[in-house]
Amino acid sequence: MRKPREEMIAETRAKLIAAGRRAFGTVGYAAASMDDFTAGAGLTRGALYHHFGDKKGLLQAVVQQVDAEMSVRLNRISAEAPNRWQGFVEECVAYIEMALEPEIQRIMFRDGPAVLGDISQWPTNNGCIAALSRSIERLKADGVMADIDTEAAARLINGASSHAALWIAKSDDPEETSKRAVKGFRTLLEGLRIKG
DSSP: OOOOOOHHHHHHHHHHHHHHHHHHTTTTTOOOOOOHHHHHTOOOHHHHHHHHHHHHHHHHHHHHHHHHHHHHHHHHHHHHSSHHHHHHHHHHHHHHHGGGSHHHIIIIIIHHHHHHOOOOGHHHHHHHHHHOOOOHHHHHHHHHHHOOOOOHHHHHHHHHHHHHHHHHHHHHHHHHHHHHHHHHHHHHHHBBBBOO
16 A cells, blocks of 8 residues: 655655765765765655755755754753753753764754854744743743843844854864853853842
């Protein structure tokens, strides 16, 4: 019995994304070839072009998948924290520290910006700003965060965490850079907290 067309399309996309992710995460965007994606997925170049247009389109799909997985992990960290403020700080810090993970470092913070442009202009960035804004509104309502323009704070925090992650990813000593970035970032956030 044949599978429904939608299921076949979804399977083909998933295979290509998985093959692209393996290649981008190990050899990187520049060294990954169309054959890496298609042979790894048991598909033709035509399937790749049909579903993603080109190698860049496949990278965008991989970035979206990795970004979604990062969001799930970050939400879990925030939810497990003992209070909302600590959850907010730990979620932001965890994002920065993810730049130490080889796959995330290469795909999200090295090749992604090099190929897809400024990370602050990615379509997923609007979701990050919205999520940060909701957290900031709750923290202000709780009386834990200073009265600051919500969108300004969200964009500044987002920019600081993104640039910290990019700094780590491009550093000659990512571990040491991460320690410095996290320490500085925690100090910045503490400046927004209302001490009780």
